Amino acid sequence: MMSQHDNKNTTALVHGGQLNKMVERYKIPLEQWLDLSTGISPNSYPIPAIPQYIWQQLPQKSEGLLAAAKHYYGTQSISVTSGSQAVIARLPALYLNHIKKPSSHIEVWLPEVGYKEHERAWHDAGFTVKHYQHLPTYEDLTLNAIVVVINPNNPTGELQQQQKLTALLTTLESLSGWLIIDEAFMDVIAPSQSLIHLTLNKHLFVLRSVGKFFGLAGIRIGFLSAHPFWINKLNQLSSPWEVNGPAQFIAEQALNDHAWQLAQRQKLTDLSIKLEQLLTKTFLHHPTKSDGPSITIKGCGLFKTIVYPQATELYQKLCHQGLYVRLCDENNALRFGIPDQAQYQRLERLLAEHCHS
Ligand SMILES: Cc1ncc(COP(=O)(O)O)c(C=O)c1O
Known part of the structure; x- marks a missing residue:
């Protein structure tokens, strides 16, 4: 219901x-x-020896880390963040910067059961929150609607299949809306049902967490994969030196360590x-x-x-x-x-x- x-x-x-x-x-x-x-x-991923200069300097954008992330996640468009939670909190502002419409006129569909920080972010920004038990269909959705899917869901473990999500993406594209997929726990799913390879589509956002699978929640690092247009806009909303240097160093090694x-x-x-x-x-x-x-x-x-x-x-x-x-x-x-x-x-x-x- x-x-x-x-x-x-x-x-x-x-x-x-x-x-x-x-x-x-x-x-x-x-x-x-x-x-x-x-x-x-x-x-947890074993923490490697971290060179002194990484502790001493202000963090810099790491091409090595981005290359490792592109390869591990299987996407060409990705940005490093201080945990996927940081992205969850910023997505409403990103949407409002672009849409120029009162937030209360936009419906955001969230799983009835699931990580509640998504709901908090959209609710606090004044969006109209709706809940679903089963993914909403074209008949349910209005212009500019946003659908958030946690895949697999935390805590229910429910997994949405790639095919279903791809169809939902097509629907949301036709409505000029967004599909946001939180794949914090996707690393353990085989075969993967990730949609991250499709993020050149401007209507899709995929969030990935390093904390869960790599057992490194304390270093606060995660990723957003989206169209470069959105990644640039999100970077404009971020403050300088957001992702600390040691975390970037550790994550690069972890993402490259296939064995x-x-x-x-x-x-x-x-x-x-x-x-x-x-x-x-x-x-x-x-x-x-x-x-x-x-x-x-x-x-x-x-x-x-x-x-x-x-x-x-x-x-x-x-x-x-x-x-x-x-x-x-x-x-x-x-x-x-x-x-x-x-x-x-x-x-x-x-x-x-x-x-x-
Ligand atoms: C579904 C889900 N998404 C995102 C997060 C945030 O994780 P992090 O900020 O460590 O990447 C959590 C944390 O528990 C979560 O359960």
Whole structure:
């Protein structure tokens, strides 16, 4: 069902991470927590030795990094940003600079469930927000409409196929609108359903994150792929030295390291299958905990989300055990980040306690 935005204030958004808050709230020391609250890989790209001059100088545009990004992502038109979040926050201003129409006259379609920073950005800029459960069609869309797709979706894991998105792009082009695809978790999808190779189309924007797959969320680096016209306009909205030099240096090495990427993809696939099996055993097969068909497990190689009837109660219970996962915004699901080998063993013990309590 599609619904009109209810004008609620979305400024205080909850994300995973921020473990210090949990330490305070549950009075459990930091080192005793098992933190699986984010979709960031537990295995990070190893930080190379960074030459002194990179720390000492102001950051410069790196042709080496851009070449690495073009090759890794498979596009000719790409720009480096301080995380994909920085782009999400700026897209409304970019649109308004170009369209010269009041923002309230423009409809932005967002997934009903999904990373809420998109909604916050468009809502706060005064756009008319609409929600979809299934991708909107030509009949739903108005002139200059914008559709945001998170692919695969966080937290539902739902994946839209390339073919469907290409058709949507054609529709939006005919309406002089925009298709924005947030591919923060696309690196683990095979075969890739990315649309990034099509960004010479002026109606398409693709966002990529380095934080998740490479496990480098702390260095704040990401990419926007769009037509060069938009990349230039976005650069005009940015401040100088936005992306720090060490982050650029590390990202260039990570994007060029194909052997590490291959091993990482395999590792995440294996670990995520193991996690899904554990969640299935704990919540779907355990006789006392089986609540029938409404429990489902979805996700991708960077997280698994369990839709669970008493999600809030379960979340609280796990927190008291020192297990921090993400209670989804709708309070009907828990998202588990992928545990590494050592974390897996702790998780297995904690979930076994849960089953027997
Ligand atoms: C779907 C999605 N997009 C974008 C981001 C922002 O990531 P970053 O700014 O680290 O690239 C996140 C962060 O959790 C996310 O979940």
